[in-house]
Amino acid sequence: MRVSALLRAARHVRWYIRELTDETAYERYVTHARDRHPGASVPSRREFERMRTARQEKDPRQGFRCC
Structure with a gap:
């Protein structure tokens, strides 16, 4: 197998796992926020994860908790 084919396969695996x-x-x-709301500030990764976790915990249909 050629090196380029291995690199391409590794990129696909990385994409799939991500x-x-x-x-x-x-x-x-x-990407969505900048396209739809160009003047608005975008939260940091940490703020985004906090908002996402809070939203998931609030909605029991998300299946976030096991009990």
């Missing part, structure tokens, strides 16, 4: 673990949620949020 999507599966929702690591790209903040990046998608920033």
Whole structure:
């Protein structure tokens, strides 16, 4: 197998894992916020994660808690 094919496969695996673990949620949020609200400030990654966790804990349908 060529090195370029291995690199391409590694990129696909990395993309899949990041999507599966929702690591790209903040990046998608920033893109959305800048497209829809260009003048608004975008929260930091830490603030985004806090807002996201609070929203998930508030809604029992999210399945965030086990009990």
